[in-house]
Amino acid sequence: MHYALNPRTFLYSHYFHLGLRFAIGLVAITLVTLQLSDSATAMAVCIGALCTALMDMPSPLRHKLNEMLASLLLCSAVTLLISLSGPTHWLLLTMLVLISFLASMMVVYGKKSMPLQLATLFIMTMSMEHNMTARQSFEHAALFMAGGLSYLAYSMAVSWCLRHRIKQQVLAEALFELAAYIDIKADFYDTRYQLSEQFNKLVRQQSLLADRQQASRDLILRSHQNRKDAIVVQVHVCMLDLYELILSTHTDYAQLRAHLADSPVLGALHDLAYKAARDIESVAYAVTRKRASYAAIGYAPEWQAIEAELQALQLRGAAGEATQEALAVLRAQRNKIRAILNMIGELHLASQEVYAATPFWSGADMAPFLSQQKYELTMLLSNLRLDSPVFRFALRVAMAISVGLLIGANLPYAAHSYWIVLTIIIILRPTFSMTRQRRSDRIIGTIIGCVLTALVIKFVSSTAVILTILFLATVATPTFIYLRYRYTAIAVSIMILLQMHLVAPDNAHLVTERLVDTFIGAAVATVFSFVLASWEYQSLPRLIRQVLDANLGYMQASFALLQGQSGNDFPYRIERKRLMDSLAALSSALVRMLDEPVGKQRSVEDINLFIVQNYLLVAHVAALRSILRRHEKAMPAAAVNAMLAHSHVQVCRTLSTALGAPPATAAPDAAPPADASGWSGWPLVQRRIRLLQADADKIVVHSAAIVQAI
CATH class of the missing domain: 1.20.120 (Four Helix Bundle (Hemerythrin (Met), subunit A))
Known part of the structure; x- marks a missing residue:
């Protein structure tokens, strides 16, 4: 289980704090606008805040400002263009397809551009139902920008106040993933698990661990001036040194199993590794709670078992009953694990007080360790070719949205084309595997969300209770987007359907229409996942x-x-x-x-x-x-x-x-x-x-x- 899905650590994770920040900002901006104006104005401001909030991720403050400002400016321009094109049907369709293509081309800039692509296509979809005059279009775009600027100012203020807290949370996540990595290594000593399967698990966890360590580097190594930052730097550097020691523990596990399968020493080695993982988790948990960590786990029984087996092996080896090679392997593992446990002790110490000299590369250029992102037009232009996976993805999205619009315009009931298009946007990802996973999560999440919303509408009459459920769904939407997208799909469905119910409580077909539109959008996205696919x-x-x-x-x-x-x-x-x-x-x-x-x-x-x-x-x-x-x-x-x-x-x-x-x-x-x-x-x-x-x-x-x- 991911650490942030554990009830013990969920409330301390940066995922939950992101969801809370998102919901409080969105609701506050909407309520303030309602006090000053009407519901239509509040909706335009709320959508502007929402699109800007989609780029609200743990990042260095300067990067966060640039990313959210780019989202605000781009989405404001898109909503203005779509609103101006609305009265002319052919122009609207042209702009929808063109913007879909260009927004999808932005993924050439890497993982951080994915939320920007989603925000751009989201506001395009939300704006396509508008039918405004030119003046109304500019007024709507101004309100949208005001909402975005409000959320930008709010998010930057909160992030500045909590900048050290966010570093702690991201560092703690890397520590939790390191503990999960050790758990996998512990099972190498358990003969119930095949070595090949464990290697495969280890490789996959290694990929996730590398990503979390990089996120930690990007936040921690860019600035570390005060005492609190110094402690975070100490823990981070100690974590990397500990990781290298853990890498060094790879040995001939097959030989250990062959010679020691009936010995309690394998169980002792497994238990030592398992306890070490829990020890690292205790450091991570302390970091999330802004506390110093102190060692509380003892390893004496396991050490006694290993030492006893070493003595027994030496006696049998002298009698010719065991190979000296097996003895050497076991002795080497003992020494490496001892070094790891000593380093975990240093990890505890690093969280307690600032060293006299921070263990860091004084005066060194940290740029090679940090993510370097350049948003250059030449990179986008160089991918305008048919053999480019990004170009093929952009064409897929544009064609899929065109078909979705065509289907929505010809359905027998009062279809909501924007819901079909939104489903396509969410499901259709740059790779086939991501599209497949998103499709499953979107369909299942929407079904569950629609059923829950129908139950709320049927049995809950109190507006205060409905608003409370709406707020909780708003918190859950960004909280789980990188953890379990299925939960986000449930929350989004509840959030949007309850908003629609509050605006139009007499719509009896609200839930069923959204379900049908979701299935149509999922079908279109599935078909186009095979079109111009990049395998x-x-x-x-x-x-x-x-x-x-x-x-x-x-x-x-x-x-x-x-x-x-x-x-x-x-x-x-x-x-x-x-x-x-x-x-x-x-x-x-x-x-x-x-x-x-x-x-x-x-x-x-x-x-x-x-x-x-x-x-x-x-x-x-x-x-x-x-x-x-x-x-x-x-x-x-x-x-x-x-x-x-x-x-x-x-x-x-x-x-x-x-x-x-x-x-x-x-x-x-x-x-x-x-x-x-x-x-x-x-x-x-x-x-x-x-x-x-x-x-x-x-x-x-x-x-x-x-x-x-x-």
Whole structure:
């Protein structure tokens, strides 16, 4: 379950606070307008506030201002154009199709432009029923803009006052997702779960975790001047260090299961990981409540079980009953988990008080860690071609809306074309899988919302109670839009139908007409989801190449850090983030492809394995860093660096082969390193390097298979 759907944490999440801010602002602006004017004016102002509110998301204040202002100006222009075109039917239809196309082209600017596209098409749909003179059109647009400006001022004021609180909430969400990631890793020690299934779960959670960590970076690393911000920065940096340690815990789980299936040690390892996840959740929960976190979970029973099993394995190993390899794997896991638990302790400490010196990259340029969004016209123009997925999506939306308008104009009952068009807008997404999910959520949510609204209309006569239900539905609408869209669909249906009931209480067919219109819009969106569709397999070669290129850069930075050639780990962190982002993009594409028709799926197993092998390379590097730290005493630097240099050449050459490029390094083959078996970390380093090179070889095999299949 998502943390924000848990009753214990729901009220502290930024999702609920967004819904509350949205509802209070919308209702307050509408009520104030009603006190000063009539209901028609209040409705125009309310719609303006609503469209601006659709862009109200957790963002740095400057970005939030730009995003909401862009929505306000664009939507004001659209409502004016549609209102002016209303009296001329052919011109209205032309503008509807043209605006639908141009608004859908905006998704070329990425995920943050999706709400802007929705707001633009929403106000276009709401304005298409108007029949105004030119003067009335300008007056209506002015009222719309006044409502938008009112909400913009309100939202910016609230966000400024709560700017630190929002950082805490977004950071807490990243911590909760990290705990969920550990829960999945815990099940690797449970023989009831297949390893391949767990790897698939881990990869998908990794994609979600990367997204949440990036949201945390974007808010926290842009500004951190005061004491409160310093604590948030400390927790954020500690979370990233903890994440790297967790990556390093990847090991030969099959070997552990084979040798220790009947031993209680697997259960102890599972319980340790499970408790660690709960420990991280306790930090996240404290952060959401604006409190310091203190350790309250004990790990003594599990440690005793692991130590007892290690002693037993040593005795059996001496008698030849167990392999030394199994013993080494278990001992290594114990050491890594101990490091993780120590880091969780530091995570608690980071939430309690400001360090004398904040653990941060002083004076460093944070730009590589932050989302960079450029809204350039050239980017949009460069996608005006038939092979562009965005261009094809824009054509799909324009054609689907045209058909929806045509159907609405020819239905036998008093159809509401705007409801059909609105359903198409909401359901039809850039990818087939997103459209499929939205269609299901929209239909089920609308049915439930209509049934609940019918019950309210039939059995509730008190206007005060109806207004209370209306307010709760308004809160729920944005709260669940990124959590469970089905809940949002229910809330939206209740909100709009109750508003219509209050305005026209004698309409006996209010609910049934909306249901019919929803089914029609869903059918049109479903048909057009196959028209000029851009299937995920078509983007795979580009995504595979991005991963390989990022991994090559990551390996260069990693080995420079491991060999002590880099003064700090800043370049390494940048390259690691770039690799994780590219893997998250590929993982998301794979998940979407699995929702597409079977005939459009390509090389699913090889892509899965390719992603897993790339993650394993990151895990091996993290493990090498951990080993070198733990065994730093008496380390033969020359011999270790020689081995790392030799491995560096081999791995980079392998990845360059997969990329289809000349070898990434011009260095000649390094001579095999000298033996340093007297150093305690030598066999561990050797083993990790062997695994690193073996997984790099597998990446070449899987990437070649993917290219051949596509």
